[in-house]
Amino acid sequence: MEPLTIMEIAVRVFYQFTPVWISLVILFAVSVAFKRRLGLYGKLFDSPIGMIGFGLVMFWVFTGIFGALDLIVTHDPLAQISGMKNKGPGTPLPSVEDGGYGWYLLGGDNLARDVFSRMIRGAWVVVQIAPLATLFAFMVGITLGLPAGYYGGRLDTLLSFLANLILAFPVILLFYLLVTPEIVATGVPNYMATLLFVFPIIFVGVLLNSRYHTQPRFRTPLLAGVLGVMVWLYLSLISEAGSAVSILPGALDIFDIPGGILVVFVSVVFVNSPTVFRIVRGLAMDIKTRDYVAAAQTRGEGPWYIMLWEILPNARGPLIVDFCLRIGYTTILLGTLGFFGLGLPPESPDWGSTINEGRKLLSIYLHPALPPAFALLSLVLGLNLLADGLREESLKD
Amino acid sequence: MGLFILRRAGIMLITALCLTFVVFFLTNLYPNLEKLGKTQGNIRMTDAQVETWLDRRGYLRPTVVKYGEWLGVLPGFTYTDSDGNLTGRCFRDSQPGETAPRFCGILQGNWGYSIVFKQPAGEIIATRLTLTGKLMFWVMVLMVPTALIVGVLAGMKEGSRTDRTLTTFSIVSTATPEYVSGVILIAVFASSAVGLKWFKGTATSAMDDANFSNFFLPVLTISLYGMGYIARMTRASMTEVMTAQYIRTARLKGVRFSSIVLKHALRNALIAPFTVIMLQFPWLLNGVVIVETLFNYKGFGWTLVQAAGNNDIELLLAVSVVSVIVVLVTQLISDIGYVYLNPRIRVS
Numbered sequence: 001m002e003p004l005t006i007m008e009i010a011v012r013v014f015y016q017f018t019p020v021w022i023s024l025v026i027l028f029a030v031s032v033a034f035k036r037r038l039g040l041y042g043k044l045f046d047s048p049i050g051m052i053g054f055g056l057v058m059f060w061v062f063t064g065i066f067g068a069l070d071l072i073v074t075h076d077p078l079a080q081i082s083g084m085k086n087k088g089p090g091t092p093l094p095s096v097e098d099g100g101y102g103w104y105l106l107g108g109d110n111l112a113r114d115v116f117s118r119m120i121r122g123a124w125v126v127v128q129i130a131p132l133a134t135l136f137a138f139m140v141g142i143t144l145g146l147p148a149g150y151y152g153g154r155l156d157t158l159l160s161f162l163a164n165l166i167l168a169f170p171v172i173l174l175f176y177l178l179v180t181p182e183i184v185a186t187g188v189p190n191y192m193a194t195l196l197f198v199f200p201i202i203f204v205g206v207l208l209n210s211r212y213h214t215q216p217r218f219r220t221p222l223l224a225g226v227l228g229v230m231v232w233l234y235l236s237l238i239s240e241a242g243s244a245v246s247i248l249p250g251a252l253d254i255f256d257i258p259g260g261i262l263v264v265f266v267s268v269v270f271v272n273s274p275t276v277f278r279i280v281r282g283l284a285m286d287i288k289t290r291d292y293v294a295a296a297q298t299r300g301e302g303p304w305y306i307m308l309w310e311i312l313p314n315a316r317g318p319l320i321v322d323f324c325l326r327i328g329y330t331t332i333l334l335g336t337l338g339f340f341g342l343g344l345p346p347e348s349p350d351w352g353s354t355i356n357e358g359r360k361l362l363s364i365y366l367h368p369a370l371p372p373a374f375a376l377l378s379l380v381l382g383l384n385l386l387a388d389g390l391r392e393e394s395l396k397d
Numbered sequence: 398m399g400l401f402i403l404r405r406a407g408i409m410l411i412t413a414l415c416l417t418f419v420v421f422f423l424t425n426l427y428p429n430l431e432k433l434g435k436t437q438g439n440i441r442m443t444d445a446q447v448e449t450w451l452d453r454r455g456y457l458r459p460t461v462v463k464y465g466e467w468l469g470v471l472p473g474f475t476y477t478d479s480d481g482n483l484t485g486r487c488f489r490d491s492q493p494g495e496t497a498p499r500f501c502g503i504l505q506g507n508w509g510y511s512i513v514f515k516q517p518a519g520e521i522i523a524t525r526l527t528l529t530g531k532l533m534f535w536v537m538v539l540m541v542p543t544a545l546i547v548g549v550l551a552g553m554k555e556g557s558r559t560d561r562t563l564t565t566f567s568i569v570s571t572a573t574p575e576y577v578s579g580v581i582l583i584a585v586f587a588s589s590a591v592g593l594k595w596f597k598g599t600a601t602s603a604m605d606d607a608n609f610s611n612f613f614l615p616v617l618t619i620s621l622y623g624m625g626y627i628a629r630m631t632r633a634s635m636t637e638v639m640t641a642q643y644i645r646t647a648r649l650k651g652v653r654f655s656s657i658v659l660k661h662a663l664r665n666a667l668i669a670p671f672t673v674i675m676l677q678f679p680w681l682l683n684g685v686v687i688v689e690t691l692f693n694y695k696g697f698g699w700t701l702v703q704a705a706g707n708n709d710i711e712l713l714l715a716v717s718v719v720s721v722i723v724v725l726v727t728q729l730i731s732d733i734g735y736v737y738l739n740p741r742i743r744v745s
Contacts, residue, residue, distance in 0.1 A: 161408075161412075164412065165412055165415055165416060168412055168416060168679070168721060168724045168725055168728070169416060169419075169721070169724075170679065170682050170683065170686075170701075170717075170720045170721075170724065171683055172682075172683055172686045172687075172698075172701065173420075173701060173705070173716070173717055173720060176701075176702075176705035176706075177420065177423045177424070177705070178423075180705070180708075182426070182428035182429045182431075182432055182708070183423060183426060183428070183429070185428045186426045186427065186428055188423070188426070328572065332574040335574060335576060335577075336574065336576070336683075336687065339576045339687065339690075340690070340702070352576070355576055355577070355580055356576075358580070359576075359579075359580055359583070359691065362580065362583050362584060362588055362598065363583070363587065363588045363589055363590075363598050364588070364589060364590060365590065366584045366588060366590045366591070369580050369584065370580070370581070370584060373576075373577045373580045373581055374577075374581075376574070376577055377572060377573050377577050380572040380573075380574070381568065381569060381572035381573075383572075384568050384571060384572045385568065388568065
């Protein structure tokens with residue numbers, strides 16, 4: 001077979017993304033049709049910047065999901081095909097088995113793997129980890145930041161000191177200290193996971209309890225059910241046979257996070273939460289002087305009810321904007337980890353690792369390094385634009 | 398003001414102690430020591446032999462004691478072997494039998510010895526920091542004026558076409574981490590595949606003799622990421638100032654637009670970016686590590702990677718002390734500077 005021309009490559013890549021285009025069109029059509037009823041999300045479709053950002057983000061989200069379902073990828077991202085080492089974009093395979101895809105659309109890397117498929121699978125790594133890690137960081141930051149801002153005093157001094165301590169740490173040094181195999185062997189990341197992942201349970205528990213504690217007949221079963229499920233998830237998340245923390249017996253352990261991913265996850269949550277803490281604390285200090293908080297205090301509401309049901313909902317605007325920005329920042333951090341070969345296994349298709357591998361031959365072969373670089377750039381850019389759009393729209397009311 | 402600086406310096410000192418203790422604790426965990434024993438002693442040592450090796454060098458005592466010795470507030474570790482020979486922490490430079498100082502820690506100026514570079518860690522830090530200082534100087538020269546100009550131009554007339562273009566530019570630059578922009582810049586300007594070859598893809602030669610062609614790409618790569626953020630802050634504070642009453646008064650009096658911007662708006666608009674620029678230093682440290690690895694420029698960031706990657710405990714400790722101090726001092730300066738520049742803030 002002949003090598004593909006640039007036009008043919010573009011058409012074929014476009015064609016591979018068909019499921020993504022279809023999903024995007026449906027999502028946008030539905031959202032635009034019902035945008036008046038969708039609150040802040042609907043208003044996003046009034047701002048062109050927000051729409052572009054949202055489109056870019058959703059493009060990579062869909063790509064990640066469909067890629068994990070084997071829809072977009074053309075080859076196994078780990079398979080090496082002899083004769084394809086460092087071959088340029090559009091090179092046909094030496095021999096095609098039945099039903100196999102005949103070309104490396106974006107060329108092969110220095111281990112003769114398909115650059116295109118690796119880039120798609122890399123999106124899945126990010127889509128899996130980044131939003132979830134950011135969410136966890138927010139849970140930690142909110143659970144600690146609200147009381148620090150609301151009560152002030154010693155508690156605030158102590159927590160702020162701890163937050164500043166982590167913030168003064170150079171991120172890369174922290175990663176090197178936490179993610180090296182020797183430290184992982186001592187179980188420090190596992191203990192940190194045990195500590196950090198408690199916060200979502202505390203958060204949800206306090207959230208529900210403060211709202212419904214006047215109706216014990218409804219509250220008790222609700223709390224028991226929700227917390228039961230969460231504690232079970234928590235235990236199966238942190239306990240892993242053979243590692244430092246192994247509490248649940250194997251039969252009850254419903255899923256296992258691969259060790260490398262857990263370590264990466266923990267360190268990213270750890271680095272992000274102090275910043276969230278500072279933002280939430282600042283917002284809480286500002287909002288606690290408002291009249292509706294005074295009204296709630298006069299009604300005799302408990303402090304946690306005021307924090308979680310009066311202050312937090314009124315701080316949502318800045319928090320949502322920061323959430324988007326922070327997912328972008330987390331993506332950059334994940335890339336940094338991959339770039340230094342920390343945490344994730346070396347053959348992992350995540351963007352940071354692929355960029356790191358590709359850069360070594362950059363002066364001769366461009367194609368292995370550039371696709372993941374542009375992928376990461378466009379995702380983070382999309383998140384930043386989305387945050388800008390959201391900020392603009394939320395300021396309009 | 399004096400009390401404020403004193404208080405901040407006290408907190409800074411406590412923070413530095415806590416942070417270095419964390420680093421010390423993490424680097425002195427047993428698996429790290431075991432690896433050290435095997436690389437320094439003999440790779441085929443049994444576990445028991447490793448333990449004796451570590452014990453003879455005082456590695457197996459409580460972390461707090463070791464930290465005190467490293468800091469120089471506790472007397473250094475000594476060990477008398479069966480022949481009566483005295484060895485210990487402070488005997489490194491002198492011959493056995495000579496009198497060694499009782500204390501030898503950071504406070505005495507003893508930064509430890511790097512096992513990778515076979516040099517005292519203090520010397521390595523000094524040379525590497527000078528190299529990184531050169532890099533940072535040029536980054537500041539490029540980044541700060543460009544970012545301020547971009548921000549002021551964009552914030553001058555909110556919503557204009559210049560504003561839109563420059564804001565897009567700054568969003569794109571904040572969305573591009575150094576390892577992405579560096580790779581793209583090398584690909585475009587330095588690779589033989591594109592063929593422009595205006596600049597060099599490595600900055601190794603820039604360590605002795607920096608010139609435009611071997612030093613511009615690393616400087617640009619670090620600057621780009623920080624630039625967008627500073628520019629956006631400048632733009633935000635500029636737009637705020639431009640809507641202030643005294644600017645309107647000046648316009649109504651018929652002052653020229655250029656002199657409104659330069660004489661009335663600029664000074665007030667630059668207060669917020671000052672803090673941001675100072676707080677960028679910790680971020681630049683990250684950027685420095687990535688860029689020095691990418692361009693193979695053997696400065697401070699490169700040393701950090703080497704020390705951490707090779708389990709070079711004493712060098713890594715020295716590196717972290719320096720970086721923590723850099724971060725804390727810039728925070729202090731930015732706080733003090735903010736108070737000086739903004740008379741509305743009263744320290745109490």
